[in-house]
Amino acid sequence: xxxxxxxxxxxLALIHAPPAVVFFAPTLLRRLxxxxxxxxxxxxxxxxxxxxxALVVLCLQSIVDAPLRRGGSLAVAISMAGFLFLYARSGFPxxxxxxxxxxxxxxxxxLLLVLVAAWGLG
Numbered sequence: 140x141x142x143x144x145x146x147x148x149x150x151l152a153l154i155h156a157p158p159a160v161v162f163f164a165p166t167l168l169r170r171l172x173x174x175x176x177x178x179x180x181x182x183x184x185x186x187x188x189x190x191x192x193a194l195v196v197l198c199l200q201s202i203v204d205a206p207l208r209r210g211g212s213l214a215v216a217i218s219m220a221g222f223l224f225l226y227a228r229s230g231f232p233x234x235x236x237x238x239x240x241x242x243x244x245x246x247x248x249x250l251l252l253v254l255v256a257a258w259g260l261g
Contacts, residue, residue: 144256145202147249151215152198154246158239159195162188172235194218201253208257216250219243 161167165176165185174180194215201211226232226240254260 140256144208144253147252148198148202148208148211150249151246151253152195152202154242155191155194155198155215155218159188159191161185162192208253212250212254212257216254219246219250 157167157171161171162185165181168174168176168181168184172184174184176185197207197211197214201208223240223243226236229236231237231240
């Protein structure tokens with residue numbers, strides 16, 4: 140079971156990596172979100188990249204540091220559930236947001252696995 144939990148943490152890190160890279164490569168904002176790197180929205184999305192980098196690091200650290208997994212699973216769950224809630228509340232818009240929603244929906248399976256393992260629910 141432990142190997143599957145570690146793989147799930149790795150998948151969660153991988154899912155969160157593309158938005159994290161925006162922090163280091165702001166030009167990706169155009170491709171990922173259709174937003175120019177400059178301006179208020181660009182700066183906010185680059186800051187979002189920094190926050191996603193924190194999630195990536197948390198997921199990677201959770202692979203090797205089991206005591207970190209409870210907090211890590213909550214942070215990732217809040218991020219993913221928060222986005223999916225906002226996406227649904229916005230009427231399921233098309234475009235870049237739909238791609239993110241699909242990725243987060245697919246990532247619910249590894250998230251469920253790490254939640255069950257971290258909180259002893261299984």
